[in-house]
Amino acid sequence: xxxxxxxxxxxxxxxxxxxxxxxxxxxxxxxxxxxxxxxxxxxxxxxxxxxxxxxxxxxxxxxxxxxxxxxxxxxxxxxxxxxxxxxxxxxxxxxxxxxxxxxxxxxxxxxxxxxxxxxxxxxxxxxxxxxxxxxxxxxxxxxxxxxxxxxxxxxxxxxxxxxxxxxxxxxxxxxxxxxxxxxxxxxxxxxx
Numbered sequence: 291x292x293x294x295x296x297x298x299x300x301x302x303x304x305x306x307x308x309x310x311x312x313x314x315x316x317x318x319x320x321x322x323x324x325x326x327x328x329x330x331x332x333x334x335x336x337x338x339x340x341x342x343x344x345x346x347x348x349x350x351x352x353x354x355x356x357x358x359x360x361x362x363x364x365x366x367x368x369x370x371x372x373x374x375x376x377x378x379x380x381x382x383x384x385x386x387x388x389x390x391x392x393x394x395x396x397x398x399x400x401x402x403x404x405x406x407x408x409x410x411x412x413x414x415x416x417x418x419x420x421x422x423x424x425x426x427x428x429x430x431x432x433x434x435x436x437x438x439x440x441x442x443x444x445x446x447x448x449x450x451x452x453x454x455x456x457x458x459x460x461x462x463x464x465x466x467x468x469x470x471x472x473x474x475x476x477x478x479x480x481x482x
Contacts, residue, residue: 296446299446302439306377311337317371344417376395384446389450392443403440408433
């Protein structure tokens, strides 16, 4: 079990560091995209490109006037920043073998998996055919990468629990043996 736990730990650390790198790259790309959506030169082109593919024609004028694209990118950046913290806690928890640091990532990404699946089902009915392919890509990403990774973190959480219990039992066993040794030594010493 210890070797399986060590292998799972290495795999989780590798996937999490890769994911953290992707998160930083996505945050940088979002910041650049936000800068482009705020400039008057590029905003019209970007809005035309995005709005024509996602929204109905009746909503384009309102979306342009309210600068909705900039707001959406800003919200995405805030979410990306907030999701960095559980990922960092997962890396620290996995490397230092601290179970409680794995919990925020497990809870948040477990809920996000359910929301992702529900969002994919809902978007299939409301999006255009071009965007349905994108939903298929996200579904494949969820099934092939995110869920096994999340399940591995749950396994690592359980392995850390078993290791803690084994260490506690080992210390208790050592203390019992040590106290027995002292008792027998004192008894022998008093007999002399």
